[in-house]
Amino acid sequence: QEVDAWYRAAPQLEVATTPAQDDAWEEVARACHAAGIDETVELDREAVQGVCASPVFRAGLSMRTSATVQPARLALGLRQRLLERGVRIFERSPVVALTETGIATADGSLRAGATVVAVNTATARFPGFRNALAVASSHIVLTEPVPDVLDDLGWTGGEAIADARTLLHYFRTTNDDRIAFGWGGGRMGFGARRRPALELDLDAVGQASRSLVRFFPQLAGRRIERAWGGPIDVSPTHLPVFGSRGRVHHGFGFTGNGVGPSYLGGQILASLALDCRDDVSRLALVEPADKRFPPEPLRFLGGSAIRRALVAKDAAEEVGHRGGPITRLVAGLPRRFGLHLPR
Known part of the structure; x- marks a missing residue:
């Protein structure tokens, strides 16, 4: 449709930032290999540092056939094309x-x-859909233009990167040399209610800002010019x-x-x-076996407790600990029941 969505073809990386995340991508790499898909390349510390020299990056997996776009430009551009074709919105x-x-x-x-x-x-x-999905928030902070930092990091290829923690960090560069850095550790939603904290949670924004500087110490003292969030939906299978x-x-x-x-x-x-x-x-994504989350308020109360445990577990792993036994038990409940919470 010739929409200028700032399309940029570049690999996507999953990186380990703690020993607990090492080799977290093994299952993905094995599945691609078994399917005969020449898509993934495992990177040691030296190789991943060559892509982006963050002091916390230990190793990674590169998924070569990837690209990024600016999603708002894509959506607005497609909207304009529809209007040009006579579609009424x-x-x-x-x-x-x-x-x-x-x-x-x-x-x-x-x-x-x-x-x-x-x-x-x-x-x-x-x-009919109320127990078919769970809702939680994810938040992003956007830096001022930092071309000097990107040059120092060697992060000039447009790669999108995420770490391998449970409530992951995800980040990319922009066409005007900013870093957009997100964290999926926001609050659970209650049913379909649009709670204000799902749109902008200052605690989640603060955590994302602190993690940004931990990943890229050169950004200490540089401006965060924008911050936003929003609710995301996840099915029980995460598909x-x-x-x-x-x-x-x-x-x-x-x-x-x-x-x-x-x-x-x-x-x-x-x-x-x-x-x-x-x-x-x-395709198998169409009419899959019916799987449901617990009803409200159990979904909200249980999901909130589990997400707090996941935040605590991830934080403990960042300083070389495993987290307490209760934290590990609660954090592992979704896997025990074959469910996935928003990340």
Whole structure:
């Protein structure tokens, strides 16, 4: 569509910043090798330092076929292309009900042969989906332009990087030489309620800012010019979920690198809405085995306790400890029940 979304092809790295994170990517590397996919390259300390010379980077995994975009520019650019093609977009028109024949809003209704629900965390507002996903916040801080720091780090190739902790840090550079640095350790949401702390949590912003300087000490004293957050949705399996209920088709659970998978998600939802029986509509992501989170308030209370334990475990590992036995027990509960919380 020729949208200028600041597309930049560059590898994506997963890095270890503590001994507990060493070789965290082994399962991914083995799966790629077993599938005959020449995609991953394991990096020792010297190699990962050659990409970005953070003092905390110990080793890493490079995923070569990757790229970054500026997601807001992509979304707004696609919106403009749709308008140019005559598509009518009704913004700020909350849907209050889904029906077999269309949707209802506060000011009117719309009849349609098919309805697609692709609204991220708002999916939980609709009956039948409330226990199908969990919601938590993730926050990002953005530095002033720091070309001198990027040159000092040798981080000039546009690589996107994330560490291997449970509530991970994720970061990338921008076209104007800033660093965008995020942390997935925000608060749990309660059902589909839009709590203010999901949008901007000063505690999470402060933690992200401190971690930014720990990763890149050269940034001490440099300005943080922007900070923002928002709710993210995750399915119990940590994979996107697609399906149909009559003529209403849904897709949710784009946790993590959502921009790339959303392209495939669009193909899946288009196939479902057009009633195509093709390879895309038969993928394993479509109508997976039904798995649910506990209902509220148990999901909020239990999820909040588990996330606090995960924060404590990650913090202990950063200073060379394992965390206490109770912390480890609570942090391990999702895995014991085969569930995944937002990261």
